Amino acid sequence: MYDGWKIIIGIIIFLGIATFPILYDLGKAAPPPPEPKIDTPEIKKMVEKKCVEPKSLMKIEHMVMLKDWRDWYVREGRSIYIAADGKQYNISLSNTCMKCHSNKKDFCDKCHNYAAVVPYCWDCHIEPKEEGQL
Amino acid sequence: MLETALKGSRRYWSWVIFLLAIIGVGFISYLYQFRVGLGITGMSRDVSWGLYIGQFTFLVGVAASAVTIVLPYYLHNYKKYGRIAILGEFVAVASVTMCMLFIFVDMGQPLRVLNVLLHPSPRSVMFFDMVVLSGYLLLNILCGWYVLGAERKGVPPAAWIKPFIIIAICWAPSIHIVTAFLYQGLPGRHYWLTAIMAAKFLSSAFAAGPSLLIVISLILRKFTRFDPGWEAIQTMAKTACYFLIVTLAFYCFEVFTAFYSSIPGHMHPIKYLFVGIHGHTKLVPVMWLCTALATVALPILIIPQARRNESALGFAAVATFLCLWLEKGISLVVGGFVPNPFERVFEYWPTVPEALITLGVWGIGFFVLTILYKVTISVKEEVVFDKYGEKQVQTE
Amino acid sequence: MSISRRQFLKIAGASAIVGLGGISAIDILQRGQFEASQVSKDPKALVGKRWAMVIDVKRLDEETMKRCRDVCHRIHNVPDIDKPKEEIKWIWKEDFEHAFPGQEHEYMGEDIKQLPLLVLCNQCDNPACVRVCPTKATFKREDGIVMMDMHRCIGCRFCMAACPFGARSFNWRDPRPFIKKENPEFPTRMKGVVEKCTFCYERLAIGQRPACVEESKGALIFGDLEDPNSEVSKILRSKYTIRRKSELGTRPSVYYIT
Numbered sequence: 001m002y003d004g005w006k007i008i009i010g011i012i013i014f015l016g017i018a019t020f021p022i023l024y025d026l027g028k029a030a031p032p033p034p035e036p037k038i039d040t041p042e043i044k045k046m047v048e049k050k051c052v053e054p055k056s057l058m059k060i061e062h063m064v065m066l067k068d069w070r071d072w073y074v075r076e077g078r079s080i081y082i083a084a085d086g087k088q089y090n091i092s093l094s095n096t097c098m099k100c101h102s103n104k105k106d107f108c109d110k111c112h113n114y115a116a117v118v119p120y121c122w123d124c125h126i127e128p129k130e131e132g133q134l
Numbered sequence: 135m136l137e138t139a140l141k142g143s144r145r146y147w148s149w150v151i152f153l154l155a156i157i158g159v160g161f162i163s164y165l166y167q168f169r170v171g172l173g174i175t176g177m178s179r180d181v182s183w184g185l186y187i188g189q190f191t192f193l194v195g196v197a198a199s200a201v202t203i204v205l206p207y208y209l210h211n212y213k214k215y216g217r218i219a220i221l222g223e224f225v226a227v228a229s230v231t232m233c234m235l236f237i238f239v240d241m242g243q244p245l246r247v248l249n250v251l252l253h254p255s256p257r258s259v260m261f262f263d264m265v266v267l268s269g270y271l272l273l274n275i276l277c278g279w280y281v282l283g284a285e286r287k288g289v290p291p292a293a294w295i296k297p298f299i300i301i302a303i304c305w306a307p308s309i310h311i312v313t314a315f316l317y318q319g320l321p322g323r324h325y326w327l328t329a330i331m332a333a334k335f336l337s338s339a340f341a342a343g344p345s346l347l348i349v350i351s352l353i354l355r356k357f358t359r360f361d362p363g364w365e366a367i368q369t370m371a372k373t374a375c376y377f378l379i380v381t382l383a384f385y386c387f388e389v390f391t392a393f394y395s396s397i398p399g400h401m402h403p404i405k406y407l408f409v410g411i412h413g414h415t416k417l418v419p420v421m422w423l424c425t426a427l428a429t430v431a432l433p434i435l436i437i438p439q440a441r442r443n444e445s446a447l448g449f450a451a452v453a454t455f456l457c458l459w460l461e462k463g464i465s466l467v468v469g470g471f472v473p474n475p476f477e478r479v480f481e482y483w484p485t486v487p488e489a490l491i492t493l494g495v496w497g498i499g500f501f502v503l504t505i506l507y508k509v510t511i512s513v514k515e516e517v518v519f520d521k522y523g524e525k526q527v528q529t530e
Numbered sequence: 531m532s533i534s535r536r537q538f539l540k541i542a543g544a545s546a547i548v549g550l551g552g553i554s555a556i557d558i559l560q561r562g563q564f565e566a567s568q569v570s571k572d573p574k575a576l577v578g579k580r581w582a583m584v585i586d587v588k589r590l591d592e593e594t595m596k597r598c599r600d601v602c603h604r605i606h607n608v609p610d611i612d613k614p615k616e617e618i619k620w621i622w623k624e625d626f627e628h629a630f631p632g633q634e635h636e637y638m639g640e641d642i643k644q645l646p647l648l649v650l651c652n653q654c655d656n657p658a659c660v661r662v663c664p665t666k667a668t669f670k671r672e673d674g675i676v677m678m679d680m681h682r683c684i685g686c687r688f689c690m691a692a693c694p695f696g697a698r699s700f701n702w703r704d705p706r707p708f709i710k711k712e713n714p715e716f717p718t719r720m721k722g723v724v725e726k727c728t729f730c731y732e733r734l735a736i737g738q739r740p741a742c743v744e745e746s747k748g749a750l751i752f753g754d755l756e757d758p759n760s761e762v763s764k765i766l767r768s769k770y771t772i773r774r775k776s777e778l779g780t781r782p783s784v785y786y787i788t
Contacts, residue, residue, distance in 0.1 A: 125717045
C-alpha cells in the first residue's frame with residue numbers, strides 16, 4: 001500500500017469525526033423524552049379526551065396525516081375528514097388541530113426540539129397566541 | 135487523470151486562488167440572499183426575471199455551441215478541430231454547470247428544487263429544459279473525459295463512444311431550442327412572442343461560443359506549450375462571423391416586423407431598449423454599446439487580412455462575445471417585461487449583491503473550466519501533433 | 531485480491547449512489563397510513579363547474595372599491611408593502627386605459643380613460659400560468675378556479691412571465707412584518723413563493739361567496755357559467771360585456787360591463 005500511514009491516519013480522523021456525536025454522549029444518560037402537555041382549556045372541556053385518531057397513531061403518523069390533509073384540502077378541495085370512528089372534522093391545521101392544541105410551545109415544539117426537527121408549518125400558518133406572547 | 139490538476143505553475147495557482155476568492159464573495163452574497171429573499175436583487179413585481187435568468191439563457195447557448203466544433207470534427211472528419219474538439223466539450227460542461235447554478239440562485243424556494251422531479255409536469259417547458267440540460271451535461275462529461283483518457287493511453291477511442299457523440303451533437307441544438315421555447319410560447323410578452331426566437335438563439339449562440347473558444351485558444355497558445363492550431367482558430371472565426379451576420383439579420387427582421395406592421399405592442403419593447411419610453415432609458419446605453427461592438431467586430435471578422443491578424447482577431451472575438459452577452463444576458467429578458475401588462479414602464483437594474491452572486495457563479499464556471507483544461511493540457515502537452523492535428527510519434 | 535485506488539473509488543461512489551437512491555425511492559413509494567380514509571366535501575359548499583365574475587364598472591365607486599380590496603387583503607393576510615417593486619396585490623384599483631390597453635384612443639375623454647375599475651386574477655379557462663408551472667403548484671380545479679399550492683411553489687416565477695394580466699405577485703422577502711393585523715384563520719405566505727387571488731376557495735368550501743362580492747353592494751356578481759340560470763349567465767346573455775385581452779385566448783372568467 002502506497003502512503004499507508006497517511007491513509008490510516010486519514011481513516012482514523014474520519015472515523016473520529018463521523019462517530020463524534022456518539023462518542024461525545026457515551027456514558028451519559030439520555031435526556032428524558034419530552035411529555036407534550038394536553039392541559040389546554042379546550043381539551044379540559046372534553047368529556048372523552050380524544051384526538052382525531054387514536055393517540056398511538058397520531059403520535060407516530062401525525063405528519064403523514066397533515067401532509068394528506070394538506071393535499072386533500074388544497075389540491076382536491078375536500079374539506080371534511082371522517083375519522084375511523086365516524087366523527088367528522090374540518091381539515092385545517094390552524095382551525096382544527098390548533099384549536100385544541102393551543103399550546104404550541106408545550107405541545108409541538110417540545111417534541112420537535114427534542115428530535116431536532118424543524119417543520120416549516122409556521123412560516124405560513126399562524127400559531128395560536130399563547131400567554132406571555134403579544 | 136484528475137491528479138494533473140494538482141500540479142501546476144505559480145501562475146496556475148494564482149489564477150485558481152483568484153477564482154476561489156470570487157466564488158467566496160459570491161457565496162457570501164448568496165447566503166445573504168438566502169436569508170433575506172430575492173428582494174435584495176433589482177427584480178420586481180413587474181420585471182420578475184433579471185440578470186440570473188439572462189445569464190442562464192446566454193450560457194445555454196454557449197453550451198450548445200460546442201456543436202460547431204464537435205460536428206465538423208466527428209461528422210465531417212475535419213481534422214484541424216482534432217485538438218480543440220475537447221475544448222469545446224469542456225466549455226459545454228462548464229456552461230451547463232453555470233446554467234444550473236443560475237436557475238438555482240434564481241429560485242425563491244431553493245430547498246424545494248426536487249419538487250420538479252417529484253411532481254413532473256410534461257406540459258411545462260421549464261421541466262423539459264431541466265431534463266435536456268442534465269442529459270447534455272452527462273453526455274459531454276462522458277464523451278470529453280473518455281476521449282481524453284483514450285488519447286492519454288495513446289489508443290483510439292472505443293467504438294461504443296461514437297453513438298454517444300452523435301447523440302450529443304443532435305442534443306446540443308435541442309437544449310437551446312427548448313430554452314427559446316421558455317420565452318416564445320408566452321402570450322402577451324410581445325418581445326418574446328416570435329417564431330424566430332429559437333433560430334435567433336441558435337445563431338447568436340453559434341457566434342458567441344466560437345468567439346469564446348477563439349479567446350481561450352489565443353490564451354492557451356500564448357501561455358502553454360499546447361497550440362490549438364492557427365487554422366482551427368481561423369475556421370472558428372469564420373463560423374463566428376457567419377453566425378454573427380445571421381444574428382444581426384434576424385434582429386433586423388424583428389425590427390422590420392414590429393415597425394412596418396406598426397403594431398404598438400411589438401414596437402414598445404424595441405423603442406424602450408433603443409431610445410427609452412417616457413424618459414425611462416436605463417437600457418439605452420447597453421443596447422447602443424451592443425450595436426457599437428457588433429459594428430466593430432463584424433468588419434474584422436469579414437475582411438480576411440484583418441481576421442488573420444492575431445490581436446485584431448482577439449479584439450473582434452471579445453467584442454462579439456460581449457455584444458451577444460449584453461443582448462441575450464440582459465436586454466432580452468428585460469425587454470420582455472417592459473412595458474408591463476398594464477403598459478406601464480418599471481425599469482430594472484441589477485443590485486450589487488445580485489452582481490456579486492452572478493460573478494460568483496461565473497467564477498465557479500471558470501473554475502470548472504480551468505480544472506478540466508488543466509487536465510486536458512497536461513495530457514495534450516505530452517502528445518505532439520503535426521500541422522493537420524494528426525498525432526505524431528515523439529522522436530526526441 | 532487486490533483492487534486499485536481507482537476501482538475502490540468507483541465502487542464506493544456507486545454504492546453511495548445506489549444507497550441514497552434506494553432510501554429516497556422507498557420514501558417516495560411508501561404510502562401514507564391515511565390513504566383509505568374517508569374525506570368529503572362540506573355539504574354546505576358552493577359547487578360550480580366554472581366560477582366566473584361580472585364587474586359592473588358603473589356601480590363601482592371609490593369607497594366600494596376600497597372596501598372590496600381591504601376585505602380581501604385583510605382576510606387573506608396580504609401584506610401591505612409600500613415599495614411598488616415588492617408590492618403584493620390580489621385585487622386592486624386600475625384605470626380603464628391601463629386595464630384595457632389598446633382599447634383607448636386619443637379622442638377619448640380623460641374621465642373615460644381614467645375610469646376606475648377593479649382588476650384581479652382572471653381565473654382563465656385556458657391559463658398560461660398553469661401550463662408553464664414546472665411543479666403543478668398552480669393548477670386548475672374542477673370548478674375552474676386557478677389555484678395556488680403554496681406548499682409546492684419553488685418560486686421560479688415562470689407563471690409571472692406567462693400571465694398577461696399582471697395578476698401574480700411574488701414574495702420578495704418575508705411578508706409577515708408587513709401584515710398589520712393577522713387573520714389567524716388563514717395562513718400567510720413565506721418568502722419566495724408566488725401568490726394571487728383564488729376566488730376565495732376557502733369561503734366557497736363553507737358555502738360563502740367571495741369576500742369582495744359580499745362587500746361590493748352588487749357591483750361584483752359571482753356565479754357559475756355552466757349553469758344557465760345563474761345570475762352571471764343571465765347577464766352575459768343579455769348585456770354587452772368585455773374581457774381583458776381576450777385575443778390572447780386564455781379565456782378569462784372575469785367580465786366587465788362598462
